[in-house]
Amino acid sequence: MTDQSHDWAARFSDRMARVRASEIRELLKLLDQPDILSFAGGIPDPGLFPAEEIQKGYQAVLADPVLSRQALQYSVSEGYLPLRQWIAERMTRNGMPCEPHNIMLTAGSQQALDLIGKLFISPGDPVVVARPTYLGALQAFNGYEPAYRDLPDGALAAPEAVDLPSGALGYFVPDFANPTGVSLTLAEREALLAMADRLDMTLVEDAAYRELRFIGEPTPTLLSLDIARSGGVDNARTMFLGTLSKTLSPALRIGWVCGPKAVIEKLVLLKQGADLHVSTINQMVAHRAVSEGYDQHLHRLRGAYGHKARVMLAALDKTMPKGVTWSHPEGGMFVWIDLPEGIDGAELLARAIAEERVAFVPGAPFFAEVQRANAIRLSYSLPTDDQIEEGVQRLARLIGRVMAEA
Known part of the structure; x- marks a missing residue:
């Protein structure tokens, strides 16, 4: 044989x-x-999961003849509209005015990183990251064969002197970064945006841990500062990645990208080719869970x-x-x-x-x-x-x- x-x-x-x-x-x-x-x-600590509220959400959706048919069916790639509306309203209250069409739901923000890599990175393209940076982002981008460039130490103290390729994709975790736990100050965020403007850099703001501040007052997001400079989310150079994995439950696999409509439209096409859409019933249950008592x-x-x-x-x-x-x-x-x-x-x-x-x-x-x-x-x-x-x-x-x- x-x-x-x-x-x-x-x-x-x-x-x-x-x-x-x-x-x-x-x-x-x-x-x-x-x-x-x-x-x-x-x-996350599983003892902090709102398991009872999530259980009630599934029961309520499946017990309703109309909702259950919707929940168990295919859905739109952009994501469940009521949940996108809730996200848009919350982001608007937090200084990032946007509309549901500026938001696409993803299977956790990890999928958002993969789709962004597919959209923006061709082999050899420069990708600028912090030293150190989130390992999951490197894994998501690696398949698209980028040429990584570390943000030089002290770069945000003198952004006008930074020597980096123009047109790069820049990935940053401004709030309580994984792995360091360190956050960018307001001055550093403004310096990062000034550097991005000078170098025509597209920015990815990963806000996975932003809601978990336990000391001090929130610092404006990169996207909020960008919107204030550019006049609106559709003119911004920043894409904001959010997630419910660290706050509600990782297993629901609910994340999102917020950015210019032109970018979201292309990401939706890539999402269609990847997995069509996030689990419909999980989106509906997540919406119920965050609509009451989330704060x-x-x-x-x-x-x-x-x-x-x-x-x-x-x-x-x-x-x-x-x-x-x-x-x-x-x-x-x-x-x-x-x-x-x-x-x-x-x-x-x-x-x-x-x-x-x-x-x-x-x-x-x-x-x-x-x-x-x-x-x-x-x-x-x-x-x-x-x-x-x-x-x-x-x-x-x-x-x-x-x-x-x-």
Whole structure:
């Protein structure tokens, strides 16, 4: 019998050489090991999901003969109109006046990144990102073969001097960024827009964590500042990505893009070719869930995540050896730790799992153009207070040993 197996790797497109497994997704498997204290996955606390309201939403939709037929049927690619209206009204109240036709619903904001990459990136096109940046965005864009350019350190202090290609796509997370937890100041946002104007840059504003501010007052979004400068959303150079995954439930897979109508129309065509539309029943249930009590729900989330952040920061202050520094987030789910030179985050992770049974995400994969290994990301969203304190103590103990061995 002849061997008829195929060399599948030889048949894949060239772009697959840039598509790699996510270290974060692989690390999520560690959550199945009960003795691992994990700071790895930046995922919401399931105890905060509004499960009862979501259950009631499904029951109400399916119990109604008219709504149930609509909910279980194909739908328009733009998304469920009442939910797009709710989003447009909320964004308008938050300084980003827009209409439902400026919004397309996506399967989480992750799909929005993929569709934006497909629309704007040809092989070799420049894509400007922060140092570090969201790994999921790099994964979404990689298949379209961009030429990444890191935003130079200090660039927003002197945007007029930044040397970057004109016409690039720029991707940024201005609020409580994944992975650092750091936000751009108002001055930095204005500088970023000034630089984008000078370099004719198209901006993608990923606002996945914006609603999770637990300290201080909100800073205007890039899109709101852009609209004020340009005179309207259809004249703006910024696309705003929102999501209900971090606030309502990731499993509903509800995200959105808000931008100029001309851009949304093209994204709708790409959405049609990808999956036609987001689950209709999920859109309808999400709309019911956010229509009543959403701000009270956000208040609860902010209180819970703010408390966990304070517990982690206090534990870091108490236990980390000198020479280790970290971010102080005012929202979101992450703390970024800078390690002394010579300590590799990936090597530290291997030892952390073997010696201390604690997990985190190494920092190097979050860098697009030039990697830096001596950093790690911790998430405080999922573990309990006791787990945070114990896990940080274990991690500090290991880092102390590694520093002593150097």
